[in-house]
Amino acid sequence: MRNEVFYIILGMALVTYFTRIGALALFRFIGVPTWLNRWLKYVPVSILTALIVPSLLLPKGYLDISLNNHYLIAGIVAAFVAYKSRNIIATLGIGMSIMFILKLF
Amino acid sequence: MKLANLLSDKKELEEEAWVALRECTPVVIGVVPFGITCGIMGLTANMSGLETILMSVLVFAGASQFIGITMLGAGMGWGIIILTTLLVNLRHLILGSSMATYMIRLPFPLQAFLAFFLTDEAYAMTISRIHKANYSVLYQLTVSTVLYLVWVLATVVGVVLGSYISDPLTWGLDFAMPATFLVLLIPLLAERKSLIVFGMAAVVSVVAALYLPGKWYIVIACLTASLIGGLLEGASEHA
Numbered sequence: 001m002r003n004e005v006f007y008i009i010l011g012m013a014l015v016t017y018f019t020r021i022g023a024l025a026l027f028r029f030i031g032v033p034t035w036l037n038r039w040l041k042y043v044p045v046s047i048l049t050a051l052i053v054p055s056l057l058l059p060k061g062y063l064d065i066s067l068n069n070h071y072l073i074a075g076i077v078a079a080f081v082a083y084k085s086r087n088i089i090a091t092l093g094i095g096m097s098i099m100f101i102l103k104l105f
Numbered sequence: 106m107k108l109a110n111l112l113s114d115k116k117e118l119e120e121e122a123w124v125a126l127r128e129c130t131p132v133v134i135g136v137v138p139f140g141i142t143c144g145i146m147g148l149t150a151n152m153s154g155l156e157t158i159l160m161s162v163l164v165f166a167g168a169s170q171f172i173g174i175t176m177l178g179a180g181m182g183w184g185i186i187i188l189t190t191l192l193v194n195l196r197h198l199i200l201g202s203s204m205a206t207y208m209i210r211l212p213f214p215l216q217a218f219l220a221f222f223l224t225d226e227a228y229a230m231t232i233s234r235i236h237k238a239n240y241s242v243l244y245q246l247t248v249s250t251v252l253y254l255v256w257v258l259a260t261v262v263g264v265v266l267g268s269y270i271s272d273p274l275t276w277g278l279d280f281a282m283p284a285t286f287l288v289l290l291i292p293l294l295a296e297r298k299s300l301i302v303f304g305m306a307a308v309v310s311v312v313a314a315l316y317l318p319g320k321w322y323i324v325i326a327c328l329t330a331s332l333i334g335g336l337l338e339g340a341s342e343h344a
Contacts, residue, residue: 001153006156008173011186012186015187016166018191019191019196020201020220021217023200023205024208038335038336039332042302042335043193043331045294045306047327049307050306051286054311054314056283075283075284078280079287082290086288086291086292088138091284091288092285096284
């Protein structure tokens with residue numbers, strides 16, 4: 001185990017635990033302020049989008065909107081499967097199969 | 106207050122645990138592929154098996170682990186990795202404050218223990234049990250620990266599977282991350298404001314990815330798009 005990685009994992013664990021116990025300790029009596037509640041509400045959508053879209057549109061670090069971009073094609077199909085099925089196994093299975101087939105040709 | 110006082114007799118305790126186990130089974134099944142993916146992704150990002158498993162044991166937060174692994178693989182510094190982890194998990198504050206109403210009566214060590222296991226899934230199950238019956242510590246405890254054990258074990262399975270695949274990237278396994286996130290994201294896009302936030306985050310992240318170094322585009326897109334969502338939320342409440 002590398003020391004640096006160990007400390008990063010420890011740091012991730014500490015801040016994550018802080019987010020879990022923090023509210024219990026802090027807002028036990030007063031509740032979350034409305035403005036913060038509104039802001040936090042859209043954090044999941046924002047962060048997931050920021051992770052997905054660039055990894056599909058810029059898989060190699062530059063913008064690639066073409067049929068040669070396997071990540072984009074498999075991503076569009078996977079989005080459709082995820083929308084229809086809401087199922088992680090189906091989405092991963094079909095998405096990965098398309099990636100694999102595209103890489104063969 | 107002793108745990109036993111919260112429920113009157115042993116039979117009731119036993120029944121509550123069984124209900125919890127039965128109800129969390131579908132959720133547990135859904136968590137397994139994510140855990141396996143997490144294990145494989147760790148190896149893909151050049152982390153050791155032990156490091157990957159330790160992260161699941163200590164952090165126990167799916168999305169932030171995927172992100173942390175990706176950023177570690179990209180060779181990013183500790184500061185930005187930990188800051189991003191904090192941002193991704195800030196939503197736990199909402200879950201925590203919502204649970205505070207019920208957990209406030211528990212002894213603090215038990216609160217501190219249960220807080221470690223506070224995930225979206227455990228929260229959703231416990232809250233729906235509260236709506237159906239009453240708040241039950243045993244229910245929350247059962248769901249929390251089962252989800253934790255399954256997450257850690259699934260990560261171990263992923264690490265074992267991953268080491269049999271010589272070069273996961275040639276199999277397109279790095280596509281597992283966006284595909285996994287898509288399944289999490291799409292149910293969140295049910296209403297107009299979420300779609301606007303999605304559009305904002307998409308545009309800002311792509312533009313920022315083109316012009317900013319490293320993975321700062323994640324932080325920038327998250328802060329701006331969620332802030333706009335919050336402002337829209339505020340505007341619609343005042344309208």
